[in-house]
Amino acid sequence: MPLLLLCSTTLHAQQANTQSPSPEQFRPRVHFHPESGWMSDPNGLVYLDGEYHLCYQHIPFDENGNLPWGEMYWGHAVSRDLLNWQHMPIALAPDSLGYIFSGCCVADLYNTSGLGSGEVTPLLAIFTYYDPVAAAEGRIETQSQGLAYSLDKGRSWTKYDKNPILPNPGLADFRDPHVFWHEPTQRWIMIVTAGKEVHLYASNNCLQWSYLSAFGSDRGSHIGPWECPDLFPLQVQGSGETKWVLLASVVNFTESPDKLATATQYFIGDFDGTKFTSDQRDTLWIDYGKDNYAGITFDNAPNGRRIFVGWMHSHQYATAAQSYTTRSWSGAATFPREMSIVHRNGAYRLTSLPVKEIAELYGKQIKLKKVQTDKTLTLSDRIPFDKAPIEMNLQFGDTDAPNAAERFGIRLKSPSGEYVSMEYDKSHDMMVVDRSHATYVQFSEPFSSIQRVPYRPIEGRSTWKILIDAASMEFFVDDGVLVFTNVFFPGQPFDTIELFTDGGYVTLEKGRIIQLNSIECRPVASAGNK
Numbered sequence: 001m002p003l004l005l006l007c008s009t010t011l012h013a014q015q016a017n018t019q020s021p022s023p024e025q026f027r028p029r030v031h032f033h034p035e036s037g038w039m040s041d042p043n044g045l046v047y048l049d050g051e052y053h054l055c056y057q058h059i060p061f062d063e064n065g066n067l068p069w070g071e072m073y074w075g076h077a078v079s080r081d082l083l084n085w086q087h088m089p090i091a092l093a094p095d096s097l098g099y100i101f102s103g104c105c106v107a108d109l110y111n112t113s114g115l116g117s118g119e120v121t122p123l124l125a126i127f128t129y130y131d132p133v134a135a136a137e138g139r140i141e142t143q144s145q146g147l148a149y150s151l152d153k154g155r156s157w158t159k160y161d162k163n164p165i166l167p168n169p170g171l172a173d174f175r176d177p178h179v180f181w182h183e184p185t186q187r188w189i190m191i192v193t194a195g196k197e198v199h200l201y202a203s204n205n206c207l208q209w210s211y212l213s214a215f216g217s218d219r220g221s222h223i224g225p226w227e228c229p230d231l232f233p234l235q236v237q238g239s240g241e242t243k244w245v246l247l248a249s250v251v252n253f254t255e256s257p258d259k260l261a262t263a264t265q266y267f268i269g270d271f272d273g274t275k276f277t278s279d280q281r282d283t284l285w286i287d288y289g290k291d292n293y294a295g296i297t298f299d300n301a302p303n304g305r306r307i308f309v310g311w312m313h314s315h316q317y318a319t320a321a322q323s324y325t326t327r328s329w330s331g332a333a334t335f336p337r338e339m340s341i342v343h344r345n346g347a348y349r350l351t352s353l354p355v356k357e358i359a360e361l362y363g364k365q366i367k368l369k370k371v372q373t374d375k376t377l378t379l380s381d382r383i384p385f386d387k388a389p390i391e392m393n394l395q396f397g398d399t400d401a402p403n404a405a406e407r408f409g410i411r412l413k414s415p416s417g418e419y420v421s422m423e424y425d426k427s428h429d430m431m432v433v434d435r436s437h438a439t440y441v442q443f444s445e446p447f448s449s450i451q452r453v454p455y456r457p458i459e460g461r462s463t464w465k466i467l468i469d470a471a472s473m474e475f476f477v478d479d480g481v482l483v484f485t486n487v488f489f490p491g492q493p494f495d496t497i498e499l500f501t502d503g504g505y506v507t508l509e510k511g512r513i514i515q516l517n518s519i520e521c522r523p524v525a526s527a528g529n530k
């Protein structure tokens with residue numbers, strides 16, 4: 001959580017308003033979310049022995065039904081397929097060194113830490129301790145990095161007895177360590193927030209760390225502190241070339257609703273084992289929607305896959321949204337996304353798309369034949385199943401033709417009057433997502449936003465993939481080179497889907513709309529704090 005929020009002490013659940021829709025209307029069907037309580041940043045994403053572990057920033061309700069702000073735990077869940085999840089007992093709870101802020105997990109395959117024994121691969125959790133006592137005394141150095149380990153595949157966790165493993169060097173913002181094994185130099189590398197940039201450290205055993213370098217003071221967005229960084233190699237599609245990707249989320253509460261206030265920027269460059277460098281001058285974002293923050297990627301994922309999960313909500317309004325809408329829980333994870341690098345218009349771009357495992361959820365589907373029209377078509381009339389959760393795949397053509405529409409897109413509408421839309425605005429060369437009328441009650445001013453991103457389809461063609469769940473839409477343009485993730489809270493579920501056009505013809509080359517079967521988030525068998 002941005003430290004700004006730590007000033008407020010408790011969040012009171014709002015009295016249920018009889019006019020309000022049931023929270024169950026907003027329960028995700030195909031997205032991981034907490035059984036109860038608060039979820040924000042994904043933490044400790046790691047794969048080991050057939051299991052994906054997803055930890056996350058978590059606040060359980062206290063005995064008075066409040067969420068005590070700032071008192072962060074690590075919630076934990078496990079999946080074998082990235083789709084269905086088994087909730088596990090809380091992995092890490094606050095202790096005398098502080099609350100448990102964000103971080104990562106790694107599989108210590110060579111037992112470099114010496115914490116393993118015998119056959120078992122230790123899982124190491126490297127996280128930030130936030131010390132509320134230091135904060136109350138007005139000290140700058142509230143944050144340091146700690147370690148915990150598990151010798152039973154994440155079923156139980158033990159805090160390292162010499163924590164912190166990396167004390168604070170005198171920085172107000174020193175948090176969210178992300179660690180990976182760097183094969184060429186045979187050592188661990190840590191990337192960690194250091195104010196409005198990141199610092200890199202190295203270690204042979206994950207326990208003692210030495211400073212390497214810094215990145216970011218002269219690049220990217222500095223609207224606020226950098227948070228939850230990640231650094232990883234990826235092959236450029238269609239070539240043998242490998243580039244390195246650096247992710248850094250950045251937050252600023254006072255940004256206007258139509259600007260990104262909580263978002264994740266990326267840099268593509270090189271890493272020589274000590275220093276990350278990049279020629280990239282543009283500030284680029286992995287997602288231009290309002291609800292994908294603090295995302296990181298899995299350590300040790302099979303087959304070199306780079307799988308990303310973000311927090312599908314925003315610090316700007318998540319507490320207000322919870323009070324009015326979901327009440328017994330807050331937050332969800334984005335659908336897991338596979339990342340890739342493409343070369344587009346002479347520049348490297350990071351892409352993300354739902355992981356291929358989503359096909360396991362496919363149910364009924366309809367195909368849309370080629371149609372060229374200057375009228376609005378109600379696609380939902382042709383869909384003989386619920387309008388959420390679904391995946392829509394649409395391929396548009398002729399966007400450059402002389403009679404092509406000035407604007408066209410998809411609009412979701414509810415019987416109670418709310419709507420959201422996704423469109424290509426040819427007259428301004430923009431992709432536009434309008435989430436300004438997406439809630440039954442205005443619980444927070446910044447929620448109401450219209451997102452505009454300069455964009456032009458290549459050679460007049462554009463493919464759209466849209467995942468619609470009970471309270472979210474994830475919109476992937478042209479193989480995920482542009483992504484918009486947004487949550488919504490209409491009074492009644494969106495049940496009408498329109499293909500709209502304005503000022504000319506839209507050409508839908510083909511389309512496929514697929515029903516998604518719900519995932520399971522199985523309840524924790526036996527809860528308990530460690």
Ligand code: FRU
Nearest residue numbers: 001002057101102175227294
């Ligand atoms: C990002 C963040 C992190 C911090 C955590 C605390 O959302 O602010 O920087 O570690 O949340 O919950």
